[in-house]
Amino acid sequence: MSPPSPSVYIVEDEVLVGMELSERLHALGYRVLGRATGGDEAMGALQRLRPDLVIADIHLGTEPSGIALAEHLRRRDPAVPVVFLSARSDCATLDAARRVAPAGLLVQPWDERALHATLQVALARAAIERQREAAAADRLERELRRAAARHEASLYRMAAGMAQAFSNLLGVALAQIGLARHALDDPARLTRSLTEAEATIATAGRHLEFLRRYAGGGRPSLRRLDLGELCRRAAGDAHALLPAGARLAVVTDSFGPLVVGDPEMLAMAVGELLRNAGEALPEGGGEIELWAQEVTAGEVAALRWWPTDWRAGSGRFAAITVFDTGEGIADSDRPLVFEPFYSTRALGRGLGLAVVVAAARAAGGAVAVQSSPGSGTALRMVLPIDAGGDA
Amino acid sequence: MSPPSPSVYIVEDEVLVGMELSERLHALGYRVLGRATGGDEAMGALQRLRPDLVIADIHLGTEPSGIALAEHLRRRDPAVPVVFLSARSDCATLDAARRVAPAGLLVQPWDERALHATLQVALARAAIERQREAAAADRLERELRRAAARHEASLYRMAAGMAQAFSNLLGVALAQIGLARHALDDPARLTRSLTEAEATIATAGRHLEFLRRYAGGGRPSLRRLDLGELCRRAAGDAHALLPAGARLAVVTDSFGPLVVGDPEMLAMAVGELLRNAGEALPEGGGEIELWAQEVTAGEVAALRWWPTDWRAGSGRFAAITVFDTGEGIADSDRPLVFEPFYSTRALGRGLGLAVVVAAARAAGGAVAVQSSPGSGTALRMVLPIDAGGDA
Structure with missing residues (x-):
């Protein structure tokens, strides 16, 4: 094994043992930067010397112990591996050592070959860990x-x-x-x-x-309304907007769910959802389904909602969902569909699904999209159900 | 040591050695999930059994070797630690082992205490590594x-x-x-x-x-102009906009730098920079400096520019810089100052520094901000210098 010789610092309270260890390490090709007989002395020196690896006796004659030293080192620089030496391998010792997750532990009697193998493994793991940390930092930077x-x-x-x-x-x-x-x-x-x-x-x-x-402003005219009825009406109005060959199925109960919202905005929002679905259909047509239904807390929790700070709270929820059998939306485009002027230029169309966000926000709700290329798209608006007595 | 007993899988070509190892591990409190005498057999079993740790002889009688097995495992699941057994500790063996960064390496002769210590350290390190991976993933998610x-x-x-x-x-x-x-x-x-x-x-x-x-569109009326002269004029016009007690110093050479830009947009941009600086000054006044100068490639490379995909290229650059001795801008606000409608409501003001972005983009340049709370702010617009002969 012949990479640039790694530097080592020794913490061993028995001077003769430390000297012998130092000589052995030197013979194995390590650079021994120094030796300390106690934890305090070592802490000062390590700050200055910055060795590639520290070998520390667990049971130093004085406080701090090898364990405390390793803990201190890890807080300061988690990249420096510590290999423990111990004359004992009882449960208490192993347990204490394990808690600071050393890079290695040599229980006496150990020979030079075990020492060398342990140090080499410790150094290799430390290099891998540094690479992983760097890769994680790179990835964060790239994603941001x-x-x-x-x-x-x-x-x-x-x-x-x-x-x-x-x-x-x-x-x-x-x-x-x-x-x-x-x-x-x-x-x-x-x-x-x-x-x-x-x-x-x-x-x-x-x-x-x-x-x-x-943007969450303005003064919507909120009133209590039957979401299913609103959807049936909006679907009737929207038929003219759909391309030839598009089949639209409307799925609602005969009554409800009841929500409090701005009827005009919500009707426009359903119209936009249907128009959007129609535009997503392939040449020659396809299927669109419009659902108005009560949804479970689990279904609400499972999706990523926009606005991103929207929290469902503990009430009950109604959802308007529009499915289409079109192309689907690529991962990278999915967060964009609710932004103003995404994908179209005309003003009315440019505000397209932003109108859906406006209607949802005004009623204390949120919107989400589920889609993957080839599998169609589901756009969903969720609104708190009006549980109140008198409207 | 008494946590829930970890599960181990053994890969050892010598059946009797494997059996003995299995018995010893059992006595130490490990669950031995199984044994294989070759790498191929192990790969199939490991996929199914998912042990906490794998002990593998480096020198198996057949291919793949313990090294190849460890490499394969790491690609599939880097969280599973592999501890090598080896009868040899020669350089070639250590080198090969080191390259796959095992969690431990036991060189024969090893005793039960060394085995136990090595496995415990390997398991503890693996737990730490999993925690770090999870922390990195959490951090990424949080930042995004x-x-x-x-x-x-x-x-x-x-x-x-x-x-x-x-x-x-x-x-x-x-x-x-x-x-x-x-x-x-x-x-x-x-x-x-x-x-x-x-x-x-x-x-x-x-x-x-x-x-x-x-947004990078429109048709600016570009012409060649002296940036220093433009700044001196704009500063003259801007005096009325500055608060009482504000002192404005204009630093330019008597000639140049020459750039190609839209004079009206650039003059408005300088006006906005000065008005912005004036608003940043504390009650009772402060200092504003307006510089027009050629800047080095190093100065250009050192800053984060907006638009973020702007690349300086290899030419020479002129900069307009406005320093103020105001409050400074918090880290979190710094990327926002060039966005339309940041911090003000009136239309002219709302477009404020977005006007600077518009002028810079139209002339092939970019903008940057340097600031920290308490130390004032420097806003900088950089434009390619016109090196051409005839204007």
């Missing part, structure tokens, strides 16, 4: 960089989406005001153009209101 | 969750900021159109209201243009 890049990309996408979508609306409003300017002598046309400009600006305002609610 | 929460908070902040800021502008435009409606019989007032509405919408459009450029 990837997360930062995704974060940045989301901000840019949102800024670009807003700029594109609102510029279009503002351009239309400007053109309508321009038409009004050229109709000063025609009150009817003038008034019509002004009305159109107002309507365009109001549309932009409605989109902004959704952004506000997506 | 924190990153996801920051990401989400940024999206909500941006959505809320956009909603707030543009709602105000659209409200003003609607009011102006409303005034026009009520002045149908007064062409002068009507025209004035329409002009004001157009101006308000145009203001919103300019903000959207900045969002577009923040």
